[in-house]
Amino acid sequence: MKKILLLMSFFLPISLFAYYGNVQNFVIEENSICLNAPQVASQSYLSTDSKVSQNAKWGVDITLSFAPTSSNYLKWFVMADSSNVNTSSSGYYLLFGGTSRTVSFYFVKNGKSTLVHQEREKLLDNPRNHIKVSLNRLESNNWVLELVLNDTLTTTSNFYEDQVNYSSFLGWHCVYTKTRSQAFCFANAGWKGEQPSTPRLPKEGEILINEILFNPVGDGVDFVELLNVSDTIFDISNCMLGNKKQTYTLPTFLLYPDSMVAFTKDSALLCSQYHCKNPQNILQVEKMLPLPNDSGFIKIMCDSTIIDTLYYKADMHHIYLNNIEGISLERTTEGNWLSASTILKATPGYKNSRSSTKDANDYFSEEETDTFRLLSSSVHIYNPEYPENIVLLYRLQHSPRVTVKVYTLHGFPVYTIIDSELLSGEGKLFWDGRGNDFEILPVGMYVIVVELYSEDSTYALKKLPVAIIP
Numbered sequence: 001m002k003k004i005l006l007l008m009s010f011f012l013p014i015s016l017f018a019y020y021g022n023v024q025n026f027v028i029e030e031n032s033i034c035l036n037a038p039q040v041a042s043q044s045y046l047s048t049d050s051k052v053s054q055n056a057k058w059g060v061d062i063t064l065s066f067a068p069t070s071s072n073y074l075k076w077f078v079m080a081d082s083s084n085v086n087t088s089s090s091g092y093y094l095l096f097g098g099t100s101r102t103v104s105f106y107f108v109k110n111g112k113s114t115l116v117h118q119e120r121e122k123l124l125d126n127p128r129n130h131i132k133v134s135l136n137r138l139e140s141n142n143w144v145l146e147l148v149l150n151d152t153l154t155t156t157s158n159f160y161e162d163q164v165n166y167s168s169f170l171g172w173h174c175v176y177t178k179t180r181s182q183a184f185c186f187a188n189a190g191w192k193g194e195q196p197s198t199p200r201l202p203k204e205g206e207i208l209i210n211e212i213l214f215n216p217v218g219d220g221v222d223f224v225e226l227l228n229v230s231d232t233i234f235d236i237s238n239c240m241l242g243n244k245k246q247t248y249t250l251p252t253f254l255l256y257p258d259s260m261v262a263f264t265k266d267s268a269l270l271c272s273q274y275h276c277k278n279p280q281n282i283l284q285v286e287k288m289l290p291l292p293n294d295s296g297f298i299k300i301m302c303d304s305t306i307i308d309t310l311y312y313k314a315d316m317h318h319i320y321l322n323n324i325e326g327i328s329l330e331r332t333t334e335g336n337w338l339s340a341s342t343i344l345k346a347t348p349g350y351k352n353s354r355s356s357t358k359d360a361n362d363y364f365s366e367e368e369t370d371t372f373r374l375l376s377s378s379v380h381i382y383n384p385e386y387p388e389n390i391v392l393l394y395r396l397q398h399s400p401r402v403t404v405k406v407y408t409l410h411g412f413p414v415y416t417i418i419d420s421e422l423l424s425g426e427g428k429l430f431w432d433g434r435g436n437d438f439e440i441l442p443v444g445m446y447v448i449v450v451e452l453y454s455e456d457s458t459y460a461l462k463k464l465p466v467a468i469i470p
Helices: 267-273 358-363
Strands: 003-007 019-021 026-028 032-035 042-049 054-064 073-080 090-097 102-109 112-118 129-137 142-149 153-160 169-176 184-196 207-213 223-228 239-242 247-249 260-264 282-284 295-302 305-313 329-331 337-339 371-374 378-380 390-396 401-408 413-422 425-431 444-453 459-469
Touching: 019 169, 032 169, 054 073, 054 090, 073 184, 090 129, 102 142, 112 153, 169 184, 207 295, 207 305, 260 267, 267 282, 371 459, 390 401, 390 444, 413 425
Parallel strands: 260 282, 378 459
Antiparallel strands: 003 184, 019 042, 026 032, 032 184, 042 169, 054 129, 054 184, 073 090, 073 169, 090 102, 102 112, 129 142, 142 153, 207 223, 207 329, 223 260, 239 247, 239 295, 295 305, 329 337, 371 390, 390 425, 401 413, 401 444, 444 459
16 A cells, blocks of 8 residues: 655644644643643643654653543554544543553543553552553554553563554543643654555445535534545545536545544534534535535545435424424444434534544443433532533433423422433533522432433333532
């Protein structure tokens, strides 16, 4: 395969690069980056463009002024397909910390992290850790990891891994408690290597129509989202969106494996109405394929080959929806088309609302479906540093209408989290311990009541006790 040689920041100060993410939470100097976030328990990320992926070398000096754990840790993504590196569908990262308090190497495929290599346990169980890191990916897909810890201990490890071959970004993801919000530093970061070139046009079924909005609210705009389900990078400027009568050429854009891109005639207007989690994956086009509100036909063509088609109708939306304005249709992993969650309404440029999330995968077993689980069961209502302490994770295989309310122990409703919303897939709901009028509620026990009304008229009820503590 033809490759492009890229020589990156081993030769340039890292302050010269453009960065994405929580930039305000970092101090970026000529050759160092340090976290300087507000002193609250949170997480921050910083990333930059990097297409280095093969026959590559990455290096960085990391200083953690603490012993990293499962509450305070760092992920260094050397390869990622999203600027928000921790939400990447594919990539590689080194974890510094975790339950084993060591250095571990993971690959990410379809949004799921898999452990490849782990150094000895409690390697980083020191009050301060200065780690010089060198990571090489050889042309044979053998990897060499060299660590120098506190200028005294040197380790060299070798392992084989070939799952991911493309990258768009490199970055750091810091998770911390309030006492560690200024205790992460990275210096002398650099990387160099090769980027595979685009080898060919996509074949049928390698790029799919993944989400469409054809009935926007008011003066809103339509969008069509495409998903690359192959293991190859494609330049979609060789492709067109069309219907039975006309076609529209797509702009230049490299669509990476497991990545998506949405097309619209007004990206600013679209992102003012929906959460655009990955704005770099939303492209504004001069001429947009018309999408009638009642029904229509969409096709993707690359050269003269039809890659995917979709006949859509308004009645493909969920039976519970009385008003479908502003709600997209999403492709499921089984190839069906269903309404997006009525909380998000649409997810242009990032994972569908019906897709799994890393948060849920960490807490649910593969067998668990149609369930809710508390990630946290108490809230310090008098501590303004924690505005969202109670987290409710859900995994719903079907598409029930869901109401979630908070009650006192005497059965009096005090707060409505959601009311008769259409949910599916996996996600999170929050309660900050306040009432419907945003008043501070008294310390004590409460009950979160979840009601699920399924399309087949079945009803389910779940009660979850929670507490407000001073």
